[in-house]
Amino acid sequence: xxxETAIDVRDLVVGFGDKTVLDHVSVAVKRGEIFGFVxxxxxxxxxxxxxxxxxxxxxxxxxxxxxxxxTRDKDEDVHRAIERRWGVLFQxxxxxxxxxxxxxxxxxxxxxxxxxxxxxxEMAEAKLDMVGLKPDDWNKLPSELSGGMVKRVALARAxxxxxxxxxxxxxxxxxxxxxxxxFDALIRTLQRTLELTVFMITHDLESLYxxxxxxxxxxxxxxxxxxxxxxxxxxxxxxxxxxxxxxxADVLARRLAQEA
Amino acid sequence: xxxxxxxxxxxxxxxxxxxxxxxxxxxxxxxxxxxIDGAAxxxxxxxxxxDMHRVEAFDTYGAWLLERxxxxxxxxxxxxxxxxxxxxxxxxFAAMDEALxxxxxxxxxxxxxxSTIEKVGKAxxxxxxxxxxxxxxLGAIGAATGTMLKRPSTFRLTSAVHxxxxxGLQAVPIILLITFLIGGIIAQQGFFHFRxxxxxxxxxxMLGILILREIGVLIVSIMVAGRSGSSYTAELGSxxxxxxxxxxxxxxxxxxxxxxLPRVFALIIALTFLTFIGSMSALFGGGLxxxxxxxxxxxxxxxxxxxxxxxxxxxxxxxxxxxMALVIGVVACAQGFAxxxxxxxxxxxxxxxxxxxxxxxIVLDGLFAVFFASIDM
Numbered sequence: 261x262x263x264e265t266a267i268d269v270r271d272l273v274v275g276f277g278d279k280t281v282l283d284h285v286s287v288a289v290k291r292g293e294i295f296g297f298v299x300x301x302x303x304x305x306x307x308x309x310x311x312x313x314x315x316x317x318x319x320x321x322x323x324x325x326x327x328x329x330x331t332r333d334k335d336e337d338v339h340r341a342i343e344r345r346w347g348v349l350f351q352x353x354x355x356x357x358x359x360x361x362x363x364x365x366x367x368x369x370x371x372x373x374x375x376x377x378x379x380x381x382e383m384a385e386a387k388l389d390m391v392g393l394k395p396d397d398w399n400k401l402p403s404e405l406s407g408g409m410v411k412r413v414a415l416a417r418a419x420x421x422x423x424x425x426x427x428x429x430x431x432x433x434x435x436x437x438x439x440x441x442x443f444d445a446l447i448r449t450l451q452r453t454l455e456l457t458v459f460m461i462t463h464d465l466e467s468l469y470x471x472x473x474x475x476x477x478x479x480x481x482x483x484x485x486x487x488x489x490x491x492x493x494x495x496x497x498x499x500x501x502x503x504x505x506x507x508x509a510d511v512l513a514r515r516l517a518q519e520a
Numbered sequence: 521x522x523x524x525x526x527x528x529x530x531x532x533x534x535x536x537x538x539x540x541x542x543x544x545x546x547x548x549x550x551x552x553x554x555x556i557d558g559a560a561x562x563x564x565x566x567x568x569x570x571d572m573h574r575v576e577a578f579d580t581y582g583a584w585l586l587e588r589x590x591x592x593x594x595x596x597x598x599x600x601x602x603x604x605x606x607x608x609x610x611x612x613f614a615a616m617d618e619a620l621x622x623x624x625x626x627x628x629x630x631x632x633x634x635s636t637i638e639k640v641g642k643a644x645x646x647x648x649x650x651x652x653x654x655x656x657x658l659g660a661i662g663a664a665t666g667t668m669l670k671r672p673s674t675f676r677l678t679s680a681v682h683x684x685x686x687x688g689l690q691a692v693p694i695i696l697l698i699t700f701l702i703g704g705i706i707a708q709q710g711f712f713h714f715r716x717x718x719x720x721x722x723x724x725x726m727l728g729i730l731i732l733r734e735i736g737v738l739i740v741s742i743m744v745a746g747r748s749g750s751s752y753t754a755e756l757g758s759x760x761x762x763x764x765x766x767x768x769x770x771x772x773x774x775x776x777x778x779x780x781l782p783r784v785f786a787l788i789i790a791l792t793f794l795t796f797i798g799s800m801s802a803l804f805g806g807g808l809x810x811x812x813x814x815x816x817x818x819x820x821x822x823x824x825x826x827x828x829x830x831x832x833x834x835x836x837x838x839x840x841x842x843x844m845a846l847v848i849g850v851v852a853c854a855q856g857f858a859x860x861x862x863x864x865x866x867x868x869x870x871x872x873x874x875x876x877x878x879x880x881x882i883v884l885d886g887l888f889a890v891f892f893a894s895i896d897m
Contacts, residue, residue, distance in 0.1 A: 357862035374550045379585075383549075386584050386619045403861025422546050422579040453611040454580065 265324075266291045266425050266457040267312060272321035274304070274311050281307045283481035284321070289474075291424075294451055294458040296472030298503065303478045305461045306351070309427055312459075313348055314339065326425060344372050346425040347418030351433065353410040355402040361388065361413050362398045368420045387416040391446060408439040412446075419450065428460035432467055440464060444471045465504075465512050468492075477503070523576060525552040527559055536568035540575050544582025556585045560592040568593065573604035583609070583616040650876070657854035658846075661784060664777040680782035687748040688790030694747070695740055695794050696801045702739055703731060703802030707809035720814060724821060725828035727806040732833040736799030738885060741844040744791055745877035749852040752783055753873035756856025757866045765857070775857075784849035791845035792838065799837060832897055840888050844881050851877040 267289040274282040281304040289295040299305045310316045312323055314330060323330050328342050355364050365384040369375055375383070388398055391412040402410060411431060418426050431447065432440035444464075448471050451458050462468060468475055468489065475492055477485040479499045485492060492504045503509065525542035538559065544552055570586070572578075590600045605613060668675050710723035756779060759765050765775045803825070810816040816824075855873035859866050 358864035373546055376550065376553055379549060379553050379581075382588070383581060383584060386580065386616065389619045390580075390615060401862065419580075422581065449615075453615045455608065 264291050265289070266326060267295075267459060268322070268324040269308075269312065270322040270324075272308070272311060272323065273319040274307055274316060275319055280319075281481060282311070285478070285481070285483055287476055287483060287486070289457060289459055291457050292451075292455060293473040294447070294460065294471050296468050296475045297459070297461045297478065298463065298468065298475060299478035300499065304481060305478055306429060308478065309429055309459070309461055313346070313427060314343075344421055345423055346427065347421065347423040349411070349414045349418045349426065349428045349431055351429040353402070353414040355410060355413055355417070357402050360399050360401055361393070361405070364402070364413060365416045365420050368417065372421055384416075384420070387419055388413070390419075390450065391416045392442070407434050408436075408443070411435065411443065415446070415450075419454070422454065423456070425457045425459065428458060428462075430461055430463065432462065432464045437466075440466065441470075447471055465509055469512065469516055524548060525555060525575075525582070527555045527570070530571075536566060538568060538570040540570055540572050540586075542575065543577040544575050544585070545577045545579045546581040549581040549585070552582065552585050556589050560589055567599045567601070569601045569603050571603045572609075573606070575606070575609075578606075578609045578612065580612065580616065583613045584619070586613065587616045587619070653854045653858060654850055654876075657780070657850045657857070660776045661780060661850065661853075664774060664781050667774075668777060668781065674777065675785075676778060676782045679778075680786050683783050683786035684790055686751075687744065687787055688793060691744065691747060691790070691794060692797065695743060695798050698743060699736065699739055699798040699802040700805035702735060703727070703805030704809040706730060706735070706802075707806035708813055711810070711814040720816070721824060723810065723814065724806075724816075724824040727810075728803065728825050728829040729833055731799055731802045731806065732829060732837045734837070734885070736802055737795045737837045737840045737844060738881070739802075740791065740795045740798040740841075741848065741881045742878055744787070744794065744845070745848045745852075745881060746874055748787060748790075749848045749877045750870050750874050752787075752849070752852035753856040753859075753870045754866065756780075756853060757859030757869055760857060760859045761861060761866065780849075780853045783853065784846065787849040788842045788845040791848070792841040795838060795841040799834075836888075836892055836897055840885065843884060843888075847880045847884055848877045851880060 265288050267287070269285060269287045272282050272285045273280065285308060287295075287297075287308075297305050297308070307316060311318050312325065318331065321331070325342055326345055328338060330339065330342065355361075356367065359367065362381070362384050365387055366380050369380050369383060385395075385398065393409060393412050393416070397405065397409060402413070405413065411434075415426075415428075415431070418428075428447070432443050435443060444467050447458060447460075450456060460467070460472070462472075472489070474486070474488055476483055477492070477495075477497070477500050479497070484497045485495045485500045489504075492500060495501065495504070523542040525540070525544050525548045527538050527540050530537045530539045542548070570589075572586075575582070586602070590602070593600045602613070707723060707727050710726050711720060714720050714723050714726075756765075759779070765779075768775050768778055807818060807821050807825075810821050811818055852873045855869045855876070859869045
């Protein structure tokens, strides 16, 4: 374990009942990189993410996050200290529906930090400003927001405590291509300014091409490819091949090549 | 742990010179804010320079507080320059520099008295809206029943049977237990108090009439409102939240006939049946107490019961049951459809459903009492 590794998953086995979803999966994410994870629907991407953040029990293997072994260390305080250093963006946003946008972002601050009312308000506003949410929307309830705004607020909440590591579960799914592109750019900018490590699950080829430094592919419960987009394009695994060299990917690759 | 954040004045010309040190991060934000506010207080209009090279850690919290100091100094006419900010923190500070140029307007403070009056008014108007929603639902159920009667094959029998099992059969044990206890308690209280003036034989009259006419149906209705009414509201409410009801509509199906009709139908059958077994169980409980506590042998109890009650008493109770079920079903479904997007609203409507259903059940019972008295039943 070096200081350069943010997440180190080794030989992870996760299953439900008599079904094994993740079969000896090993992935290492370096500090300061944007790591994208792809796989077909039901391949266990979300299971991997939920296992890393401790929402699912694991059957075997090791998970180290920010230098802490989370599988062996059952100490409540250790887990809380680590949880304070990461932020999670859930697929559906998972905003607290009874709190306003501003209160949602303030929630982790209120729980973990001692801040004056004024500073808490200003920080929440600053975070919302950073993710590009207009002041008119700051006092709305989550049910009054559009899908794209929900994702932005959820990102602001994930960033509330200035985490070193953020987990994004399909950040651009359900967004129109323009919003998705903006969201990708936003993640890139925030990652650069805040020096974040980003672990994201995505289906979005464009995200993989434009923002991810490295990509991992999950198929059949195993990691079948790991590396940059170039590595993906040269992989001979049938699933990886059809994903990255399918019709949709071709169109995108040609377009990106033209733009470049 | 990293060092406390600090900002000290160092001598030097020209103007003010500050030297920052320590960790300017979220954990220390509270201390840092005090430091920043202190620095902002002794403002003159003079220019200042803040030397940042000894800052060990810097995040958005530190960046924002630094930016706040700069802005407050600027508001008083003092220029501030940031010196020697480590390279990798520059982007972060620049991002904060652009943040919050436009502050939102604070919502205006409302007058206490005015807002209280407004709340009372809104609550009063809401009572009317509630009533409208309930009547609306009743009408919709009536219309759907009409359509269903014209084409009986459209009735969702499977769904109705499923709900009948849930609200009827599965409720049997708890209803039996509760009514058994209530019957026993009434009998015990009767013997205890009637004994004082030697009227123990009349306990059976009281028990029989009270249970068959009122207690049986009321207890069962209240139990069903709490048990099944709430689950109807929660089910329909979460279906509404997840747009399932809209999906039904777009498929050309009427949510009332698909979702509400089988539920209300099941509730009417179940409540009538539960009222019957509940009343029997209460009489049984009363009989046992009469035997063991009042010393009245079972055959005497049954004989007295035969004399005391007539089929009319039984009818009065049973006639009320389906109407109670209709009220509970209508209220529960109307509240379910009134759920809006949030989890809080779902909880609110479920509570309202139970409270309103129980209230209306008791009101309806009173109206029935007047009605039966006037037709001598």
